[in-house]
Amino acid sequence: MGFIKNTQIVLANRPVAEIDPATTFRKQQVSLSDDLAPGEILVKVLFISLDPAMRGWMRDVRSYIRPVRIDEVMRSADVCQIIKSSNPDFKVGELIRAHCGWQEYSVLKPSDDVVKINAFPGISPSTFLGVLGLTGLTAYFGLFEVGEIVKKGGPNCTVVVSGAAGATGSVAAQIAKHVFGCRVIGIAGSDDKCDYLVKELGLDVALNYKSKTFFKELHAATPKLIDIFFDNTGGDILDGCLRRIAFKGRIIVCGAISTYNDAVPKGPAYYSALITQRARMEGFIVFDYAEQYGKAIEDMSKWIKEGKLKSRETVVHGIDNTPEALVKLFKGDNTGKMLVKVAEEDTKSRL
């Protein structure tokens, strides 16, 4: 039996508005015993997933998941490698996805939610935090279950995606474009991202919401109005899309990253377009579809192989930089999935 020095980052103070890396979080070092009870495994964290939803987890309000407690290790999904096991189903060297949070090591119990990811050769492990992780699944179930893409999709269907260069938005936009053949307009926050959306992901149009003529451009890009709006940002973009929503249009309320740091966010002023256009805004949480994850991952793995689903990652190195990386996510510095690389995989021990 021995002890491992484990760096953790805990929630120190609930931010009222903006996250301040220095005061919102606190780094601490603890000793972790490697003495495992039967069924437990000891894992080393390789990648930490950073997600807009984290801002909500810091808030002490009624939500779909309990808030992270003060002094608790910040919650996240991670890709981990097993370094010690007392569970015959899990072998040293195997890669898993688990919720260890922002720390270097963790001991997982048999009751913890763990997904083996060795089972999919040819797809890089970090993909299981992105396209094949909760962000990709969120895109999938948002479009299928809330956006009614099966019913509405096709060349006469205009789909607009905000945060289109992000981890969820890029998957939603590509499914709408390359699986359902819709006209897809991606909205992002830089000309580089817009280039990426059109040239690499093949969207019909990409619009930079920081352009002074953005709303005119949005109007021009949606001559047949907007049948499905997959919204990751909220704010003025949501209002702009409400003004262009089509009859029986569907607004998939996936996220509202532009408002998460506001003490009291600005609501969508033009929501009464829901009345005049008989439109619907509906929120969802990917966890509700857990029973269908298998089918979704199968579909998306196939689309990856067919070249229909491409992805990028923005990787920050070192666990110490995790708080800063989260702030960058809210600033929109990432293209694709935002990850922190904590440690290298030990490929010698990989099965």
Next chain:
Amino acid sequence: MGFIKNTQIVLANRPVAEIDPATTFRKQQVSLSDDLAPGEILVKVLFISLDPAMRGWMRDVRSYIRPVRIDEVMRSADVCQIIKSSNPDFKVGELIRAHCGWQEYSVLKPSDDVVKINAFPGISPSTFLGVLGLTGLTAYFGLFEVGEIVKKGGPNCTVVVSGAAGATGSVAAQIAKHVFGCRVIGIAGSDDKCDYLVKELGLDVALNYKSKTFFKELHAATPKLIDIFFDNTGGDILDGCLRRIAFKGRIIVCGAISTYNDAVPKGPAYYSALITQRARMEGFIVFDYAEQYGKAIEDMSKWIKEGKLKSRETVVHGIDNTPEALVKLFKGDNTGKMLVKVAEEDTKSRL
């Protein structure tokens, strides 16, 4: 052949924010020929219906119906009596509902949308502008088609209705309470209205949104959260209900009267509760259900007879007072349906 002196009220200027009776509208007198082409009828307007939707009709924006033109007679539904007919299907003395607008007389063509209302003895004619008119039908289809009351209704279902003492709200609240047995909380703008909601309409709780402790009271009145929110007002009340929305809650976006006079309305700041609670906000327009009006009127006529649906009217007298009456509607001076009585029915000629 002769001429009738006809007083009309036309839209003179589109209001930017508040309606100003003196400048928004203009009264004019015209001569109307009583010389009818085959199939036409000449009608005298008895009652003008005033509706919150009128504010939208004055706005020159993309909507579900074309805006009223400048210098055009203001649009409304009316109860009218036929005073001359060259249509064998319509006899002098019969009462009809039609869209004549704000004027004393009108000539209707065979192609105009006209509903005979003599066919329902025992129900007062003005009921066809209220409970059995578009306001009542709006309540019915909002609850049934958008609110999923058939699926959700029952004693474990909490329904909140804003504008509950109004023409639409009072019908929605009573159907939820007395037809589906839900726990129903009505929101209104005076203690008198709240008394009416509890003592006369039999709601479980009525809350005055002007109370300083309104949001606390709303919280206390919804211990099991809000399954269905029938919203006629928007604004802070909508935000308060979003904060109490239940898992898979349904917000029926019927109207937003609190915002109609704002140049740029304030949107619902807490709409991201749609995400955390997997809730839905959906708008609708009663016209979409025209094919089902017959069934709805049959149901509601039955509920009136059973005492499940009561109604009040606030009646302003004289066509000249119509603009002021509309302003009063937006101030919430009415309980139940807001009507202008333009002329007495000629009961001698009634069939």
